Amino acid sequence: MTEHTVNENLDRLERRLSAAKAEVEARGETFYPGASRIHLASFPPKEHWDDWIELDSTSWPNRTEKRYMLVPTTCFNCESACGLLAYVDKESMQVRKFEGNPEHPGSRGRNCAKGPATHNQIVDPDRILYPLKRAGARGEGRWRRVSWDEALDDIAARIRKALQDGRNNEIMYHVGRPGEDGFTERLLAQWGVDGHNSHTNICSSAARAGYQFWCGMDRPSPDYARARVIFLVSSHLETGHYFNPHAQRIMEAKKNGAKLIVLDTRLSNTATHADHWLAPQPGSEAAIHLSIASFLIRERKYDRAFVRRWFNWQQYLQEVHPGLDVEFENFEKMLEAEYERYTFEFAATESGVSADKLRQVAQVVATAGSRFAAHNWRSAAAGNEGGWQVSRTLFFLSALLGAVAVPGGTYPSSWNKFVPKPIRLPRHPDSWNQLSWPDEFPLSMYEMSILLPHLVAEGRGKLDVYFTRVYNPVWTNPDGFSWIEMLLDEDKVGQHVALTPTWNESAFFADYVLPMGHSSERHDLHSYETHDGQWIGFRQPVLRTARERIGEDVTDTRDVNPGEVWEENEFWLELSWRIDPDGSLGIREWVESSHRPGERLTVDEFYGWIFDHSVPGLPEVAEGEGLTPLAYMRRYGAFQVTTDVGPLFLAEVPESELEDAVTDDLGRVFARGTPPEKVNFAPTGAPPGDAEGRHLAGVRIETDNGEKVLRGFPTPSGKLEFFSPTLARWGWNDVAVPTYMRSHVHPEVLGDRKVLISTFRIPVQIHTRSANAKWLDEIAHSNPLWIHPQDAEPLDARTGDLLRVETEIGHFVVKAWVTEGIRPGTVACSHHMGRWKPAGGDEHQSGQRQAMATVDLHRGQSSDGSKWHLDRLKPGGPYTSSDPDTSRIWWTDVGVHQNLTFPVHPDPVSGMHCWHQAVRVTRARPGDRYGDVHVDTAKSKQAFRDWMAKTRAAARVSPDGTRRPKWLIRPLKPTDEAYELPETAEA
């Protein structure tokens, strides 16, 4: 064949290929068989999701084909809601396995170990399958199976009575893992109950505070993939919690040459990937940040134009330096003076990291330009008093570099998250719940849930119906024995309803245990910040969707879930329906179907409305595939609402909105025009308007193209609040600019004690629900105490030796792990293990046997009964069950429950529980046994009082007679009247 003929043949084949590809893709199908399997992205093409064939691994060496239906859902094991694809066996109509969902924009088909392990959770032989009601005394461990109707009617009647009596604040819902964005908050609001209580103050209150005081939004969204320098004070997040979506983008950036800086006292998984790992003295992180900021300022390496336009420097000069002219140059001088003291040498003294190393890192930061992605979530912010300054000083670096909402920088979360408008918006409750929002914490980032037992003990209120929902405060919160004391007292907690898929330490003290589904057994709609884009993920009961695909009509998720396991959305709708059977409470109308008046709203109608009306672009894309929006979401499980959101603060405010506009001396523009219709309901600050009723439309900014009114940030100034007038006016003027605050575990107060770090966990486990995930348990089932050889030597401690760790209120006994991966003077214990169940429960109360030790839980000899003991009777080990693997369990060590020995440490500003503990570590004493925990709750109460003394209560500091600045985010906002402090408090 001649060369000419060969080339003609090639041309012809090229044309045929292109035509064939175009034809296939025009049908919405995939021409090439999935993404290339030569790399990690290996997915079944979506057109095969109805009938996917794989060889059955259990039939090997025979080649037996299994046919599957692939149904998407989202993972429920951490908050990030990565996409999962359930492989539903078409013969048995049961889920055989979970893999990643390639259509999910956040996780992009990838999962961490916790995703596939969902299968362990749904077939867990110990899971709770039926509603249970306590049969003996509370905590006695005796239960009887009841019907859903019995439980619902009893609970609904109790709530109805409380509402009719005006005891709205006696209803409380306490949430751990969030499910659907805003669903329960709205539901409670419609009940007229300010009863939403979250776990936030053991999690992220401090980090949220740091971000919110800056930009009016309380989470960061680093654009890792496009960053030049990544700065993490958040190894917990990147290796444990949000692991998958963030880690994959960090690695993407590293492959593209980005430098990774990690601050972590431990050699965490994240730290092992760092180009620069700093292991600071716990609590010194803000000092390090400020030394870098000082360097950037001193060396004029910051983005002057950005700082001039977007810092509220005018307000800073007016209020902090009133004698100076309001000129930017004066601000720069004051800025330099303000941070002059934060030299590398100062930070080195505080942190123990050498000044040379800090200088080296600062120089790397300076090379980032605006491609500086920084993140802090729990970690140091959650460990220390004043920890909120860790995130505030970190964001300071981003702001100085102009690395805010630009490619490779850090976005405010609310711009990278999409919460669609729900089918109905609720009313605002007219009460203020002092048990969740005590006046001592007017600036707290969400509810003060750790204090609940103490506030109830003080007589500030009681609970008639208390829901713990996928939450385990006895185990997860500090000071768990105080929780047990509260839950055992029926005068304080009238009825405790535990909504949970599995047994947990709090459920043992419940009146009802109601089984709720895992990720493939429930509906939720959610969105999280993972990159510069907005997406929604749809969690759904996959067997329900699978059955609907084959033509069956399923109207209740219980019909497809194992046993009588339900989903929460249907549960809450039904409970609301029963609370208000005649509509007199105004609740029934909120959960009534629009399509079928007189009937309860269904989840299909609920989500169908949202997808039809509230998600821009979804109806059009769905129509393109010949699907309804709901069917599209059921088919693909996720939808990318938008990409490249960009710097929304630079959006120009349209003329039409600037009707009757006035500009104040800070450049804030207030106007009466109609603001744009709210499409995205992601929470942001709500800055107030002016005294004449205009709303804050934007800020007047001198841009390169002249002066313009730009949208700005949702803060009272409309700008980035370098100086926080909120802090200044609410009693915290001394820390109103980014500042280093010495921690409660600063070396000067430690004496001979060490710092115990507990704000991390092994990435394969979650807090409460993975205890029976056998694949995860086999990987990680213990939590030894990390201790440096220098600290181990005086104790003559070797790995595996028993140590006693003494806190302010008690002690626990743990095994040593001698390692150089921890800073000397600091010890660390992962919080992912140490599960237990009390001895003596009946056959219903199985616990989670793969990871729970059996304990003797009892009060010791003391006049006030404050001395509590948790003595280990039986470790973990093999047992017989419907799963043959449980008889093959080879480990007995299931870790130690350290949180019981931590008193509450509420940060007086953010409300965050400051997790780090000053502890004494000694060798175990005679009689000490592994896993033993002893606590005196009288000492807990004293610690509570000591920390309450640090607060600056609203009654003392409120500038306007309210309990809390109204512009700050609050998950559930009561009426304006409820914000008013009572007259007695003001007096």
Place this chain on the structure above:
Amino acid sequence: MEIFRALGALIEPPVTAEQSERLRIARTLNLAASESDLPADDTYTDLFLFQLYPYASVYLDAAGMMGGEARDRIAGFLRALGATQTQEIDHIAFLLAAYADLAAGDGDPGTVDVDPRRFKARKALLWEHLLTWIPCWLQALRRLGPPDYYLRWADLLEAALRREANRLGAPGELPLHLRQAPDVASPQTGATDNAFQGLLAPVRSGMILVRNDLRRAAHDLGLGLRAGERRYVVEHLLRQDAGSFLSWLEDEASHWARFWGGESWLGEVSIWWRRRAEECRETWRSEEADD
């Protein structure tokens, strides 16, 4: 340039459930008419998992194994182009897809539509990372006697590569992979380990020795074939009858030198490879003489 992407897709590990897609592509390229023409999974496994690994680094790296500097060079090159980074970036399917991406939308060389930077990158990808190893890899594939499907696939890929080489013209200098390849070594001149590694690293020896080749050697020479990795097999063939085996190696090197001599369309690249095979022949011949 869709043909490169399509040929790449067909050399990925087959998945039962995607048989229809594979057939659709193969049929479009006249490689198969029905499912029965598609090779069985075990054929793929034997050819590409046990014999002829479809990764550039195996043929271009001094260690003769996956990864190493060769893969880093490819990764660096593709990173500079902004291509998605993957674990196995030097797999032939990925490289062909990357080439298709780069060539997509580009006009024919010499026309006004050509973006000079893109053209330069495309030419570099072709000559540095494809033509440096795929021609001899295809030759090794043919020597394995695969089903007709793979023979047709190989012919089509070679034809497409030849057309690209003609269109884009020869590079100004020898590709970096080849310039930096260390010489083959004999046990006389270096450690034995290095000599065996050099013999089994194509970029050092100028030839590809797969398991089947060694099996053939044992069969032809009447020697025992020890089960193990290639290096182990070579060691034991040498131990049993060094003279015969070295003579066999000389013939192999001659085969590859002749092969490269016939690939003049590759210009300096083929000359370099031919010399490599000849040097290897001489090196191991002297080994024989020394014995």
